[in-house]
Amino acid sequence: MFSSELDPAALQADYAGGRPFPHLVLDNFLVPGLADQVAGELEAADISSWYTDDHPEQMHKRWMPEVNRVPPTVGRALTYFNSPDALAFFSTLTGIPGLIADPTYLGGGVHVTGRGGRLGVHADFNLHPETGLHRRVNALLYLNRHWDPTWNGQLELWTRDLSGRARSIDPVHNRLVIFSITDTAFHGVPQEVACPPDRRRLSLALYYYTLDRPAVEKAPFHWAAWQHPEAR
Numbered sequence: 001m002f003s004s005e006l007d008p009a010a011l012q013a014d015y016a017g018g019r020p021f022p023h024l025v026l027d028n029f030l031v032p033g034l035a036d037q038v039a040g041e042l043e044a045a046d047i048s049s050w051y052t053d054d055h056p057e058q059m060h061k062r063w064m065p066e067v068n069r070v071p072p073t074v075g076r077a078l079t080y081f082n083s084p085d086a087l088a089f090f091s092t093l094t095g096i097p098g099l100i101a102d103p104t105y106l107g108g109g110v111h112v113t114g115r116g117g118r119l120g121v122h123a124d125f126n127l128h129p130e131t132g133l134h135r136r137v138n139a140l141l142y143l144n145r146h147w148d149p150t151w152n153g154q155l156e157l158w159t160r161d162l163s164g165r166a167r168s169i170d171p172v173h174n175r176l177v178i179f180s181i182t183d184t185a186f187h188g189v190p191q192e193v194a195c196p197p198d199r200r201r202l203s204l205a206l207y208y209y210t211l212d213r214p215a216v217e218k219a220p221f222h223w224a225a226w227q228h229p230e231a232r
Contacts, residue, residue, distance in 0.1 A: 001080045003028055008093035015093055015178070020159045020166040020186075022094070023179035027172075029141060030077070035174040039143040041071035042202045047112055057226050060117030060193070063205075065109035074110060074204075081139065081206045090208060094180065096136055099208040102128065108205035113153070113193055117201065121158055121188035123225045124181050124207075133209035134218075139178045141204040142171040151195040158186040162229040171201055181207075182217050186227055
């Protein structure tokens with residue numbers, strides 16, 4: 001499913017050198033025909049019964065972590081992202097050995113954000129609340145065909161001290177953003193999505209874990225830690 005042109009070992013140095021924290025942006029990540037099929041299914045999907053997140057930091061969002069409730073090709077893609085081959089690919093790319101998939105896709109799966117939606121700047125939850133595994137890596141695959149950057153929806157990566165936005169990434173079709181998760185890996189989509197009413201921002205969200213993590217990164221369990229850099 002992943003493009004055969006991608007060599008995870010060759011990408012490891014670029015990932016490690018990402019600023020403000022280790023990350024990489026990979027275009028044309030899925031085989032193109034597959035990416036179009038997944039996007040087409042999501043564009044046509046009835047999401048009216050999907051879960052909702054609608055509070056000041058996370059507005060106008062629907063999401064679905066249950067593979068049996070998403071369109072068939074979408075489900076196959078999500079399943080592959082959790083496969084041994086995918087885990088080996090991401091472990092090599094990130095330099096983090098022993099990545100573990102979450103079969104429940106807690107907080108992940110398919111994310112759909114409509115007009116007016118946003119995601120405040122935050123650090124992600126650090127431990128899986130059921131398994132106790134350490135959350136180490138996010139992989140976000142965007143599936144927005146013909147996305148106009150004036151519609152916003154960019155993923156923003158913020159500096160450790162929240163003094164400024166270090167990078168803004170357009171959520172264009174078949175673009176994967178992968179990054180390491182720590183309590184200072186601040187990111188979000190703080191600018192309200194301004195797409196037409198008949199469009200929506202689409203992504204697959206995969207989170208990967210390990211049995212342990214470096215001692216300097218350890219902290220008691222917490223959910224998303226919301227930040228407000230605009231108030232500083």
